Amino acid sequence: MRDPKVVNPLRTRKNSIYERGTSSVFRISRSKFSNFLECKRCFYLDRVKGLKDPSMPGWALNSAVDSLLKKEFDEFRKKQKIHPFIKQNNLNLIPFQHDQINYWRDALRGGISFLDTNTNLEIHGGVDDIWFDPKKEELVVVDYKAQSNNAPVEINKYLNNPYHQAYKIQMDIYVHILRKMNFKVSNTAYFYVCNGEKNYENFNGKLNFTTTLVPYETNTTWVDGKILEMKKTLESPIVPKINNHCESCMYLSAGKDLI
8 A cells, every 4th residue: 555645735836826916817717716706715725825625536427427418519519400409498509619619618728718907817717518599699608517316307496406506606607708708698598407317226337317408597797896806805915704604714713723
């Protein structure tokens, strides 16, 4: 058995840490933007002080569903035809054909992005897919979601789940970015939800999924204001107060008090 690796909780890449007073562009991912909205203190400790979150293993099954769906929709993208599932939902939407689509879907090495000139923050993120409405000539943002629940997905209740509120924020940010990239984008986005069924008698080497398309009316009016607020937080010389609603904050605080 190999000796365990020594853990370094601090970031070493300088471009991952914000330098107060800088005039350089600083990149903020969609996920880090969401982190800011959840807890300013944790966001500050990460982006300004360089304190990394504990690492977690990847979501392998979710990634597999994501990859297969992209391959499936890419076949219809090449043909510029409507996917049968989209037809079943009475929608006239075609997978968007663009030479940058693979780059936009690569959250780590690419993604959609725009530079907010008021703050010099570049907001970026990787989309799962983009469809096109030929009648309205506008883009439609799509996000794939994989899960395995006993209860069927209910369109009218799916986004009421407390754990799904971040999904709506995610979509708002994506739509905002694409509009800043000068695309005409629909207010309506869709979650393509794949639910792994558990009610079969046996496994037989495969998972069976039911798919549901959940519409969401995006709201981007809040985004610019929060980007400005995020910049002020980054520039602050004072670490934000402990957030009593944040598990990480409370864990770190309790651990410190126990020493």
